[in-house]
Amino acid sequence: MTGLYIHIPFCLQKCPYCDFYSIPYNDSTAYGYADAVIRNVERYNERYDTVYFGGGTPSAAWWDVCRIMAKLRFSDDAEITVEANPNTLTKESLLSMKNCGINRISIGAQSFSNGELNALGRSHTSEDASNSIKFAYESGFHNISVDLMLGIPNQSPDSVRRSIKILSALNVTHVSAYMLKVEPNTPLAYSGKKLPDENLTAQIYLAAVEALESYGFNQYEISNFAKKGFECRHNLKYWKSLEYLGIGAGAHSFYDNKRFFVAPDVKAFMKSSLQEEVITGKGGVSFEDYAMLKLRLVEGLTFAECEYFGVSKAEILKRCKLVPTNDLHITDKAVSMTAEGFLVSNRVIVELTSGLSLQK
Amino acid sequence: MLSYPENIRNFCIVAHIDHGKSTLADRLLELTQTVALRDMEEQLLDNMDLERERGITIKARAVRMSYKSESGEDYIFNLIDTPGHVDFGYEVSRSLNACEGAVLIVDASQGIEAQTLANAYLAVESNLEIVPVINKIDLPAADPQMCKDEIENVIGIPAEDAPCISAKNGVNIGAVLERVIELVPSPDGDVDSPFKALIFDSFYDLYKGVIIYVRVKTGKIAFGEKIKMMASGAQFQITELGFMGATGLVPAQELKAGEVGYIAASIKSIGDTQVGDTVTSVAAPALEPLPGYRPVNPMVFSGIYPADGSKYNDLKEALEKLRLNDAALTFEAETSNALGFGFRCGFLGLLHMEIIEERLEREYNLDLITTAPSVVYEIELTNGKKITIDNPANYPDPAEISQAFEPMTDAHIITPSDYIGAIMEISQERRGIFKDMKYLDEKRVDLHYILPLNEIVYDFFDLLKSKTRGYASFDYEICGFEPSKLVKLDVLLNGETVDALSFIVHTEKAYTRGRKIAEKLKDNIPRQLFEVPIQAAIGGKIIARETVRAMRKDVLAKCYGGDITRKKKLLEKQKEGKKKMRQLGSVEVPPEAFMAVLKLDT
Numbered sequence: 001m002t003g004l005y006i007h008i009p010f011c012l013q014k015c016p017y018c019d020f021y022s023i024p025y026n027d028s029t030a031y032g033y034a035d036a037v038i039r040n041v042e043r044y045n046e047r048y049d050t051v052y053f054g055g056g057t058p059s060a061a062w063w064d065v066c067r068i069m070a071k072l073r074f075s076d077d078a079e080i081t082v083e084a085n086p087n088t089l090t091k092e093s094l095l096s097m098k099n100c101g102i103n104r105i106s107i108g109a110q111s112f113s114n115g116e117l118n119a120l121g122r123s124h125t126s127e128d129a130s131n132s133i134k135f136a137y138e139s140g141f142h143n144i145s146v147d148l149m150l151g152i153p154n155q156s157p158d159s160v161r162r163s164i165k166i167l168s169a170l171n172v173t174h175v176s177a178y179m180l181k182v183e184p185n186t187p188l189a190y191s192g193k194k195l196p197d198e199n200l201t202a203q204i205y206l207a208a209v210e211a212l213e214s215y216g217f218n219q220y221e222i223s224n225f226a227k228k229g230f231e232c233r234h235n236l237k238y239w240k241s242l243e244y245l246g247i248g249a250g251a252h253s254f255y256d257n258k259r260f261f262v263a264p265d266v267k268a269f270m271k272s273s274l275q276e277e278v279i280t281g282k283g284g285v286s287f288e289d290y291a292m293l294k295l296r297l298v299e300g301l302t303f304a305e306c307e308y309f310g311v312s313k314a315e316i317l318k319r320c321k322l323v324p325t326n327d328l329h330i331t332d333k334a335v336s337m338t339a340e341g342f343l344v345s346n347r348v349i350v351e352l353t354s355g356l357s358l359q360k
Numbered sequence: 361m362l363s364y365p366e367n368i369r370n371f372c373i374v375a376h377i378d379h380g381k382s383t384l385a386d387r388l389l390e391l392t393q394t395v396a397l398r399d400m401e402e403q404l405l406d407n408m409d410l411e412r413e414r415g416i417t418i419k420a421r422a423v424r425m426s427y428k429s430e431s432g433e434d435y436i437f438n439l440i441d442t443p444g445h446v447d448f449g450y451e452v453s454r455s456l457n458a459c460e461g462a463v464l465i466v467d468a469s470q471g472i473e474a475q476t477l478a479n480a481y482l483a484v485e486s487n488l489e490i491v492p493v494i495n496k497i498d499l500p501a502a503d504p505q506m507c508k509d510e511i512e513n514v515i516g517i518p519a520e521d522a523p524c525i526s527a528k529n530g531v532n533i534g535a536v537l538e539r540v541i542e543l544v545p546s547p548d549g550d551v552d553s554p555f556k557a558l559i560f561d562s563f564y565d566l567y568k569g570v571i572i573y574v575r576v577k578t579g580k581i582a583f584g585e586k587i588k589m590m591a592s593g594a595q596f597q598i599t600e601l602g603f604m605g606a607t608g609l610v611p612a613q614e615l616k617a618g619e620v621g622y623i624a625a626s627i628k629s630i631g632d633t634q635v636g637d638t639v640t641s642v643a644a645p646a647l648e649p650l651p652g653y654r655p656v657n658p659m660v661f662s663g664i665y666p667a668d669g670s671k672y673n674d675l676k677e678a679l680e681k682l683r684l685n686d687a688a689l690t691f692e693a694e695t696s697n698a699l700g701f702g703f704r705c706g707f708l709g710l711l712h713m714e715i716i717e718e719r720l721e722r723e724y725n726l727d728l729i730t731t732a733p734s735v736v737y738e739i740e741l742t743n744g745k746k747i748t749i750d751n752p753a754n755y756p757d758p759a760e761i762s763q764a765f766e767p768m769t770d771a772h773i774i775t776p777s778d779y780i781g782a783i784m785e786i787s788q789e790r791r792g793i794f795k796d797m798k799y800l801d802e803k804r805v806d807l808h809y810i811l812p813l814n815e816i817v818y819d820f821f822d823l824l825k826s827k828t829r830g831y832a833s834f835d836y837e838i839c840g841f842e843p844s845k846l847v848k849l850d851v852l853l854n855g856e857t858v859d860a861l862s863f864i865v866h867t868e869k870a871y872t873r874g875r876k877i878a879e880k881l882k883d884n885i886p887r888q889l890f891e892v893p894i895q896a897a898i899g900g901k902i903i904a905r906e907t908v909r910a911m912r913k914d915v916l917a918k919c920y921g922g923d924i925t926r927k928k929k930l931l932e933k934q935k936e937g938k939k940k941m942r943q944l945g946s947v948e949v950p951p952e953a954f955m956a957v958l959k960l961d962t
Contacts, residue, residue: 005921020920054921178918202912222915238922252923261923280925292931293924322946324889324910346914347889350934 001049001075002255003237006037006068007248008058009266012088016121016187017180021250021264022056029266033248034064036270038071040247043274047073050234050244051080053102059084062093069100079233081106081145086124086132094139104232105136106145106176111152112163119153119193120180130170137171143230145174150204152180153193157207164208168215173230177208178223202343209339222296222342239293241285247275258283287311287358292349300329300336301352309358322351362434365618366546370575371491372440372455374479375465376472376833380495383527384465384536385423385441389606391533392425392437422458422561422573422620424603424610429541430534437540438604438620440560450656450708451561451688452479454636456486457652458560458575458620461544463491463536464511468502468524472510472800474774474833480515489544490515492522493536498529506801514800547618554646555579555587557615557623557639562630564684568600570627571609573620574639577650580616586642587625590649594632595642596625630687656688658706659767659838660713660817661734661750663694663860664720665702667727667940667951672701678724679703682716689716694751698860698944699729699954704751707733710817729942729951731860735813738765738841752862755848758899765841766866767813773824775832777805782827790815791866813838814864849874851881852895852902853947860954874904884953887911892947 010025010033023029051074058065065082074080081104082097089107097105109129111117117125124132129146136144146167150160167175179201182189196204209219217225221239224232237244238254246253250264260277262269269275281289287309294301303313316335320328327341327348341348375381425437442455456462462483466476483490492511494504504524511519523535557574565571581587581598588595601623602611615621627633635656638649666675679691690706707713713733720726737749739756740763749755771792773783780797787794787809795808811820816836824832847870851861861881865873874896881894885908896904916927941948 007921052921179913179915181916181918198912205913223918238924244922246922250921252921252925254922259924261925288931289924289928292927322889327889342915344889344911344914346916346930346934347911350931350938351889354935354938 002046003050003052003234003242003244004041004046004048004072005052005054005234005244005246005248005251005253006058007055007246007251008033008053008061008065009056009249009264010061011055011057012060012085013123016191017182019183019186020056023266025057025060029270030061030064032270033266034061034067036272036275037068037247039273040275041068041071044245044247045073046245047075048245049075049078050237051078052234053082055083057085057088057108058082059088059093059097062088062097065102066096066100069102072101074101079104079143081232081234083108084132084136086128089132089135091135091139094136094141098140103141104143104145105141106147106174107132107136108147109133109167110147110149111155111159112166113154113159115154116152116159116163120149121188126166130166133167133170133172142171143173144171145176145232146172148175148177148208150177150179150208151196151201153195155196155204156200157203160204160208161211164211164215168217173227174232175212175217175225176223177205177212177225179205205343206339218298219339220298222337222345236297239296241290241293251275253277282359284359287356288353291353291356295335295337295345295349295352298336300334302334304333309356311356311358315356316352319352323348362436364616365548367433367435368438368546368618369435369461369540369544370438370440370459370547370618370620371461371463371540371544372442372459372483372488373463373465374442374452374456374476374483375495376467376470376475376479379465379467379470379473379476380527381465382441384463384493384495384525384533385439387527387530387533388425388437388439388537389423390530391537392427422604423606424620425606427537430538435537435541437537440620450654451635453482453486453652454558454560456483456488457650458558459486459488460547461489461491461540463493463540464515465493465495466507466511468494468496468504468507469499471503471507471804472514472774474772474806474835477514477772477774477806478835478837484515490517491536491539491543492517492519493539494522494524495527497524498526498531510800514798514806549576549578549617551578551580551617553578553617554644555581555639555641556646556650557581558650559589559633559635559637559639561635562633562685562687564630565624568624568626570630570633570684571622571624572627572633572639573604573622574615575620576615576617578617578646579641579644580614581623581641582614587623587639588642588645589632589634590638590640590646591634591653591655592632592637594627596627598623598625600624630684634687656708657736658688658690658708658750659736659813660707660709661736662705662707662713663696663699663702663731663751664691664705664717665696665699665729665731665860667729669700671726674724675703675720675726675728678720678726679705681724682719686716688712694753696731696753696860698858698942698949699731702729706750710821729860729954731954732863733817734864735767735817737767737846737864739763740765749864752848752864753859755862755864758847763843764846766844766846768839768842769811769813769816769836770839771809771811771816771834771836773807773809773832773834774800775805775807775828777803779828779832780805780807783807783824783832786820786823786827787811790820791868810839811836812842812844812866814866847898849877849903850897851877852893852897853881853885853944853949854890854892855895856945857897858944858949870898871903874898878904878906881953882906882908885947885949888948890946 009022011022080102082102083106112126212225245255249266249269252261259281260279262275329336373381422440427435442452494507508519525532556578557576559572561573603621636653640646691703694704742762793810798806845867850857878894878896891910892908894906895902
């Protein structure tokens, strides 16, 4: 079945490190935007087994999220996620979202250290984050994901361990731990804030992986960790090159064997009766794309999958020699990356796939 | 009526770079109406883009002009434009031998420079009458009197009556021609003797084959006759001959003693028509060739490789085409474990090398990787044999060497006296032997050094320019081989020797060079998945070591909302970068690394 991604590009406040598409929230724009989403939802008229409201800050537009939910068709066991910021969650918004069928919430805590949150320019505190997780659980969300950020100013392996210890005591089922990448032309890039260097960031990442594993969050992707059975089914679709439809300004899709996206332009999206989709690539799946995404997973790339694309096991094994042995885990059936390997995954992927542009 | 040969003047113009040689040539063409004004293009004789841009003449050229003098007589002028640079010194000396006089231009604001002197000496050696001309009198800093004094004091020729002109503004150009008539003798040479002509240039024409430019010394030759090249012995039948017009060749019936002209004879190979060779007629051959011919030997060698290995054949074709017009360029195929298939190319000097590389890149659209230039070494082996080495890869085992010899240059550096100290320091550092120092005037000095060619082949000129803020000028000529203590320095990446990075260096310099090259490579080789040890070694002995640490982090953490385009773009970029890299074992080396080591001191 298809997954559905709905992009809600509104934020109460832009974070200084963010270069994703978002605009300031206001009631009437959000209302009109939701109408446009609904028009598109009705056109596709699919049934979904995963739905993901991403942003921006969908929880800031929770009322409109609920309006969209009312128009969606989904399977009984569907995983339906909404992204939230700690300071947008109220009893009212949580209960409304829960009641309209949303069963998973992803909370952008980023850190449980106020010094780090401050340095990141987040508008909430560590206590706000903890409280929002508690409220969400009390409101009936029993599948709660928390975002952590790694490599932020003032961070150390110890401080990240402390954050993880705090969240492990709450009812959290899933953690996404992303390494901060300073994008050019963001306020953070201009702030002159001292970031941990390459080495320290690597240590922070390895410390996070170890700490999360010790609290029962198993790594299943470069940046994702879950209690058993709580892996994000929607995101897995991205990494397994399965179908997902994206609706909204700036949303991306892999649907009907084509990759396409909608221009990140709220006004244009709202004006058009149906979203204008820009196709990228040749259609189908190329080995390079498939491998690039699959190698993000701890399970890695199986040789059977390679052979499906016409790439022999011998070819992959030959290329594995170009990568240090402690970056890879090679079994009879598959090649995958270790935590050390994930740290340099861009390069590893290039070594393993470069020049193998085979299409299926 | 033209009286032959009394009213013929064969002359060339010599000058330091940028002193206005080509601009004066243009004005002369205009004045004699050899070129209609509407066809006038800046620097007509420099018709390669590269020549116009860099303000240098690479190929010799000639043009014939008619002029009615102030006294009302008709004259024929043959102006032979010569390359100004020492790399082409041999061609220059051949061109000079085709003339009876040389116009020596001196920039009124700068005075005598290194090439002024080198060219003036060459002209004097060739027994040419020198016609000094002071150019650029329009410049605010012009000091014609200072120039005249310098010419008299330094070169030792009278200059008080030298015409003061502005070639740029067309001021006083006629005076130059009048002085040429007055000072330069008409050619002599018996028109009834056997035909002898000096080849001073040649170029390849797609339809006519090689066309040679000649100065007839004695006798005459006509259309249809058979000619012979005295050095190569090759014979040809003349299909066309004539004179050089400014915008094209003008066929004629015959060429006689004293004249300058061209001959086409369906000549296929430029190798048969070497500059300096003598042409004679088959019917009535001369017994002795004109003196002074020698084959040109390249002195500087470098490996040239296509950045994209699949362009090997394109490179080969391009080199073959360039050689059609450049007999001094040599190349042979070579293979490098680091760079793949390419060519070992020989050049007359640094400028020649730069020009060839630039022409390959511009005119043939090739991306090149070039190895550090090497000079030619002579090695006496313990078994008594003497070999020459132009490629560090072929350097013999030290145990087999009884004595190595390296080429030396006789170098002049002309500089404002403020920089004497700095220049002495760098010359010393480059193993220069100080010969003497002459004051040209109160402020400027001619420093005379013997410098090893291998010390100036890399970056000496750049260094000189930076130490003297561009005020010093530099010129050199090869003056033979001297015994030397040399070693071959190897560079190892990840424990493996990279042949393209090896070079030959003086023993005393080996440690410093080894250290610098290792440092430079460290800066130029990006971090990779593995740690990359860089070592410099002499024989088996490691003399320097650096390490490129393994990359620690290169990850795109987020694949947001199913947007894989960012990640794809990033990986595409990395793959593109990887394609450009040279894979040496498990180490990836960017092409810039091969270039960077060329410039170790800057």
